[in-house]
Amino acid sequence: MSPSNSTCGNGSMPPADNGFFDSTSVLSSEKSIEELIQQPPVQGIDDHLIEFSEALRTVAKALRRVTEGKASAQAEAAEWKRKYELAREHNMQLEKKVLSLGDQSRELIVERARNLEGHIAILDENNDQCELCSGKDDICAHQVLDDGEPDSDSSAASNKMMRKASFKLSWYCKGEKSDRHKHDVVSFEKGNITTAERSSKQISLKWESPPHTVLILTKPNSVSVRILCFEMVRWLKEQNNLNIFVEPRVKSELLTESSYYNFVQTWLDDKDVLTLHTKVDLIVTLGGDGTVLWAASMFKGPVPPIVPFSLGSLGFMTPFHSEHYREYLSSILRGPLSITLRHRLQCHIIRDEAKSEYENEGPMIVLNEVTIDRGISSFLTNLECYCDNSFVTCVQGDGLILSTTSGSTAYSLAAGGSMVHPQVPGILFTPICPHSLSFRPLILPEHVTLRVVVPFNSRSHAWVSFDGKDRKQLAPGDALVCSMAPWPVPTACQIDSTSDFLRSIHEGLHWNLRKTQSSDGPRDP
Ligand SMILES: NC(=O)c1ccc[n+]([C@@H]2O[C@H](COP(=O)([O-])OP(=O)(O)OC[C@H]3O[C@@H](n4cnc5c(N)ncnc54)[C@H](O)[C@@H]3O)[C@@H](O)[C@H]2O)c1
Numbered sequence: 001m002s003p004s005n006s007t008c009g010n011g012s013m014p015p016a017d018n019g020f021f022d023s024t025s026v027l028s029s030e031k032s033i034e035e036l037i038q039q040p041p042v043q044g045i046d047d048h049l050i051e052f053s054e055a056l057r058t059v060a061k062a063l064r065r066v067t068e069g070k071a072s073a074q075a076e077a078a079e080w081k082r083k084y085e086l087a088r089e090h091n092m093q094l095e096k097k098v099l100s101l102g103d104q105s106r107e108l109i110v111e112r113a114r115n116l117e118g119h120i121a122i123l124d125e126n127n128d129q130c131e132l133c134s135g136k137d138d139i140c141a142h143q144v145l146d147d148g149e150p151d152s153d154s155s156a157a158s159n160k161m162m163r164k165a166s167f168k169l170s171w172y173c174k175g176e177k178s179d180r181h182k183h184d185v186v187s188f189e190k191g192n193i194t195t196a197e198r199s200s201k202q203i204s205l206k207w208e209s210p211p212h213t214v215l216i217l218t219k220p221n222s223v224s225v226r227i228l229c230f231e232m233v234r235w236l237k238e239q240n241n242l243n244i245f246v247e248p249r250v251k252s253e254l255l256t257e258s259s260y261y262n263f264v265q266t267w268l269d270d271k272d273v274l275t276l277h278t279k280v281d282l283i284v285t286l287g288g289d290g291t292v293l294w295a296a297s298m299f300k301g302p303v304p305p306i307v308p309f310s311l312g313s314l315g316f317m318t319p320f321h322s323e324h325y326r327e328y329l330s331s332i333l334r335g336p337l338s339i340t341l342r343h344r345l346q347c348h349i350i351r352d353e354a355k356s357e358y359e360n361e362g363p364m365i366v367l368n369e370v371t372i373d374r375g376i377s378s379f380l381t382n383l384e385c386y387c388d389n390s391f392v393t394c395v396q397g398d399g400l401i402l403s404t405t406s407g408s409t410a411y412s413l414a415a416g417g418s419m420v421h422p423q424v425p426g427i428l429f430t431p432i433c434p435h436s437l438s439f440r441p442l443i444l445p446e447h448v449t450l451r452v453v454v455p456f457n458s459r460s461h462a463w464v465s466f467d468g469k470d471r472k473q474l475a476p477g478d479a480l481v482c483s484m485a486p487w488p489v490p491t492a493c494q495i496d497s498t499s500d501f502l503r504s505i506h507e508g509l510h511w512n513l514r515k516t517q518s519s520d521g522p523r524d525p
């Protein structure tokens with residue numbers, strides 16, 4: 001029997017269905033190679049055969065390592081599974097215990113148990129879904145809203161047991177509402193590249209458990225807003241039995257009006273605001289676009305869905321008319337509702353003088369835009385801009401706006417930038433009064449990181465502001481770094497995100513309004 005025949009006959013290893021070599025065939029191949037190299041050398045064998053048997057020895061070793069590796073991976077998976085089962089058991093016991101406890105301890109423990117649940121869902125490699133989420137292609141509230149600080153003992157807020165309502169988001173095109181979201185994929189079948197799905201779909205939010213807690217945010221110093229707020233709080237409590245949070249200023253206004261509003265909850269300090277997203281199911285804003293910006297700025301991480309009522313002048317992001325608030329809110333609390341997921345930008349200021357990373361400032365998160373301008377300086381700005389470390393340009397003029405697509409209808413529009421549908425993921429790069437004839441605005445893809453540096457040879461400082469607020473100075477050598485934030489702002493639509501966007505540019509800006517030309521006149525023959 002020739003060695004080469006024996007190797008071909010017993011030692012070939014067909015891959016298993018999953019494309020990997022299965023461990024039984026690996027073991028039998030290794031055995032046959034071992035048998036082969038144990039055989040006494042044949043008289044007169046040449047050097048090639050010795051080399052060949054050395055090579056087989058090496059292959060045998062490699063195969064053993066593969067088998068051992070697989071066994072250790074299996075052991076690790078089993079260990080994760082065991083940890084998962086233990087943690088889940090512990091979690092269930094905790095939930096049972098809280099039922100027999102006093103209100104305050106109960107709230108604390110429920111928060112902890114839910115946090116644990118969130119972590120388990122991430123750790124469990126075998127079940128990559130939260131138990132409460134039924135489909136892989138939807139986004140469930142548990143996956144994004146359960147990461148708050150659990151031990152906020154300074155909360156003046158709730159003395160009731162509160163659980164956040166869970167919801168699910170799904171994507172659909174017009175006319176196919178029942179379709180589940182399919183991931184954006186590019187298909188390479190048969191060598192042809194086709195985009196299987198487009199990303200800008202209408203998004204529908206469906207409550208999986210009913211919302212219990214509403215946060216109402218109001219524009220200050222407005223009589224009409226105050227009156228509506230009083231009325232809405234009463235209606236939400238009496239007709240819907242909801243928990244209601246307001247800002248401390250509004251709570252004092254309500255109590256000045258009547259002690260009836262004692263049930264309304266608020267918070268004491270900024271630390272409590274950080275945990276609001278773990279308690280609030282829905283935010284209602286009463287004001288203009290500025291109030292929506294204000295609401296978004298309170299949530300540096302995940303943001304609960306916002307229902308923006310229009311009590312301002314322009315109202316690009318506020319599609320709901322306040323006169324019909326009962327109908328709108330009843331329908332939204334029932335669900336499903338169409339939402340726009342508005343992208344945000346996160347920004348860091350990198351100080352030249354900072355000795356360590358910790359001395360830098362950020363992140364600041366904006367819904368509209370971050371602006372770098374010349375402030376009160378009479379000199380041209382001199383801003384060096386980089387996109388993913390590639391030099392883009394130097395802005396010499398009044399400044400630069402880095403805008404989200406939601407902000408494309410705000411300051412960026414006034415500076416000559418294009419209007420972009422808010423659901424389009426991208427970053428607008430719009431100069432303010434550039435002193436050049438050829439500086440057209442750009443729209444960059446969502447995944448880039450932008451860096452704007454004030455060079456050392458700049459004649460002046462620059463100023464940065466976030467959604468028009470919190471101005472900060474940038475000295476020569478300082479930089480602003482900006483990229484897409486992972487937490488969008490979900491705003492409820494009156495119809496759907498496209499209809500609402502088109503309606504706001506028609507009604508708010510009178511976009512392309514012109515008297516229609518009469519048909520009475522010359523025509524093509
Ligand atoms: N020249 C300009 O157009 C200019 C100058 C400064 C600031 N702003 C915008 O004002 C925003 C701050 O708003 P504020 O309410 O706190 O200040 P504000 O009270 O001065 O209102 C600014 C105006 O911008 C409108 N606006 C805000 N966001 C919008 C959006 N996404 N789409 C269309 N219009 C929008 C508001 O309705 C309001 O009429 C900034 O983020 C900036 O975009 C615009």
Ligand SMILES: Nc1ncnc2c1ncn2[C@@H]1O[C@H](COP(=O)(O)OP(=O)(O)OP(=O)(O)O)[C@@H](O)[C@H]1O
Pocket residue numbers: 217218219220247287288289290291292293294311312313314315316
């Ligand atoms: N809850 C709040 N607390 C503090 N400031 C707020 C709050 N809500 C809104 N503001 C600020 O009040 C200002 C005006 O608000 P808003 O834009 O909503 O009203 P408006 O100017 O009447 O409406 P529009 O922008 O449609 O003309 C904004 O600068 C905003 O940041």
